């Protein structure tokens with residue numbers, strides 16, 4: 179039976195990023211990924227500025243740039259109560275959050291995973307593809323059984339890292355409970371090609387009628403688009419022409435630039451998710467620690483899963499490289515930081531979902547009023563600093579129940 183310092187289950191984002199950092203520091207690492215080829219599963223392709231800062235701290239940033247990642251420098255928010263020209267004139271400069279970061283970074287998820295997997299191999303990790311983990315044993319002598327083209331094999335390590343995504347096997351074996359908010363809206367994503375005329379440096383969001391969208395260009399006429407719609411419309415984009423009808427929904431009076439998207443072609447699957455936050459209190463157990471989605475995820479409306487995952491990798495790798503104490507107590511500071519980080523991001527996501535992803539007349543009025551009120555009182559948008567600059571950058575008083583009510587103008591809110 180082979181023995182390693184660390185076995186990493188899952189070769190998406192968090193797994194190979196952590197394997198790279200640990201292998202560079204000369205730990206022996208086995209990295210197991212079930213897929214033979216990374217496919218478009220409609221996953222994160224936009225890294226927030228604070229996530230870009232994490233990639234720099236991990237020394238992964240240049241590898242992503244070399245793989246074709248590119249920065250977005252402006253953000254436009256369109257809306258029914260705003261003239262398109264005014265929305266564009268008020269575009270947000272995305273370089274304001276960190277002096278040395280031009281803005282968010284975009285890169286296709288399959289390419290992102292492959293780039294990180296290659297980096298882990300180059301750093302000296304033992305990376306296996308087509309390796310499906312079927313059994314995990316934790317405790318004082320952790321081991322993992324996986325099946326690849328050589329048949330079933332078992333390996334041992336001092337620690338198993340669960341980087342195996344939302345339906346994590348490691349989380350289940352570790353008996354780490356996953357808490358979840360009730361679903362709030364449908365969220366569908368599609369890669370579009372041939373979106374000629376869309377400015378490759380500009381990201382945009384907007385809501386009109388019963389549809390809300392986000393668009394993140396990747397260069398070369400490719401744009402990753404997302405659309406949000408009400409929970410009672412489960413069948414809205416079903417059927418063979420669903421992707422075409424989805425793209426047609428981007429034709430909006432408030433956002434004429436979207437015509438470039440409508441004129442584009444689907445370049446991957448259209449997949450829909452029910453959006454909500456999920457979190458864990460203690461993402462570790464004897465012999466295991468969880469990173470990325472396995473440890474709980476933020477509602478993708480904010481597009482922060484990659485940034486969260488890179489932060490996890492940075493904190494966990496710091497702990498593993500600081501000492502040989504890998505007991506559950508060693509991961510307590512990680513759990514404490516992550517708990518507050520996810521609480522703040524859940525606060526921000528809940529507000530964003532209430533503002534952008536509700537479509538009845540009352541929600542429309544709330545949206546319009548929020549535009550007016552936040553223009554007069556910028557403190558109502560301060561939670562946005564957490565989204566772009568990192569959850570720790572906004573003051574603690576932003577994340578209170580009273581401020582939640584004030585931002586959404588709920589009855590009884592402090593004025």
Ligand SMILES: Cc1cc2nc3c(=O)[nH]c(=O)nc-3n(C[C@H](O)[C@H](O)[C@H](O)COP(=O)(O)OP(=O)(O)OC[C@H]3O[C@@H](n4cnc5c(N)ncnc54)[C@H](O)[C@@H]3O)c2cc1C
Pocket residue numbers: 187188189190191192193210211212213220221222223224225226309310311312341342343344347365366367451469470471472475478480481482483484485487
């Ligand atoms: C619709 C949608 C849009 C999103 N948009 C964004 C965005 O714009 N920006 C952003 O930052 N985040 C976004 N996210 C979130 C982001 O994609 C995730 O947070 C991120 O991919 C998490 O990385 P991970 O490595 O934890 O998990 P994953 O990327 O899911 O990787 C897990 C890996 O584990 C492997 N695996 C699982 N089980 C096993 C097993 N038994 N054996 C071996 N391998 C296994 C899987 O094959 C997979 O490769 C989005 C998510 C969704 C659903």
